[in-house]
Amino acid sequence: MEKLKKMVAREALKYIEDGMIVGLGTGSTTAHFIQLLGKLVMEEELEIYGIPTSYQAKLLALESGIPIIDLDEADAIDVAIDGADEVDPDLNLIKGRGAALTMEKIIDYRAGTFIVLVDESKLVDYLGQKMPVPIEVIPAAWRVIKEELEVFNATAELRIAKNKDGPVVTENGNFILDAKFERIEDPLDIEIELNNIPGVVENGIFADIADIVLVGTKEGVKKLER
Ligand code: 5RP
Numbered sequence: 001m002e003k004l005k006k007m008v009a010r011e012a013l014k015y016i017e018d019g020m021i022v023g024l025g026t027g028s029t030t031a032h033f034i035q036l037l038g039k040l041v042m043e044e045e046l047e048i049y050g051i052p053t054s055y056q057a058k059l060l061a062l063e064s065g066i067p068i069i070d071l072d073e074a075d076a077i078d079v080a081i082d083g084a085d086e087v088d089p090d091l092n093l094i095k096g097r098g099a100a101l102t103m104e105k106i107i108d109y110r111a112g113t114f115i116v117l118v119d120e121s122k123l124v125d126y127l128g129q130k131m132p133v134p135i136e137v138i139p140a141a142w143r144v145i146k147e148e149l150e151v152f153n154a155t156a157e158l159r160i161a162k163n164k165d166g167p168v169v170t171e172n173g174n175f176i177l178d179a180k181f182e183r184i185e186d187p188l189d190i191e192i193e194l195n196n197i198p199g200v201v202e203n204g205i206f207a208d209i210a211d212i213v214l215v216g217t218k219e220g221v222k223k224l225e226r
Pocket of ligand 1: 028082
């Protein structure tokens with residue numbers, strides 16, 4: 001699996017040009033990309049700036065020698081490279097296993113080209129087939145939002161931290177509800193409706209945003225385009 005992740009990460013380098021501002025995604029696949037990009041920047045003395053979607057991406061970028069800037073310092077983001085947890089046949093995504101979905105969506109949405117890196121295990125027939133939808137919520141509202149999600153026939157669980165007692169707290173100081181849907185028929189509608197619930201900061205459905213999905217398979221990299 002690591003081999004497939006590295007293979008797509010290497011392929012993504014082909015979309016990078018000197019002078020670009022690059023959105024840096026979160027997760028294990030994007031981590032390979034950030035390291036490879038760092039090498040390229042150093043070797044070819046490129047003038048590239050990264051905008052990280054999380055502390056993970058920021059630390060890795062600094063370690064890899066990629067100069068970083070804040071989102072509010074950039075006039076435009078040329079390209080964003082990010083991972084995903086599920087990809088449906090229309091290239092709608094579920095993201096947020098790493099709890100970085102809010103910043104990821106802001107940066108991926110703003111990018112001139114948004115490129116997704118996955119291995120073939122992430123391809124699904126419909127969103128919600130394997131993974132819950134992570135929803136970032138204001139802490140005080142987690143319980144009312146969990147109840148509200150029953151309207152969608154979704155069962156939500158508060159995400160509990162592994163190396164800390166109590167819930168996961170996002171980089172924005174919020175909680176995450178992982179909502180298991182039976183089947184998401186219309187991702188764009190559900191994405192909008194979830195964000196309409198008071199107290200929801202953002203949700204992990206990324207409908208109609210991905211431009212290119214690079215899929216790592218045993219036969220090589222497959223390119224899917226919208
Ligand atoms: C983090 C994410 C990740 O991009 C997504 O979970 C994929 O991660 P990985 O490449 O490790 O499978 O959305 O919030």
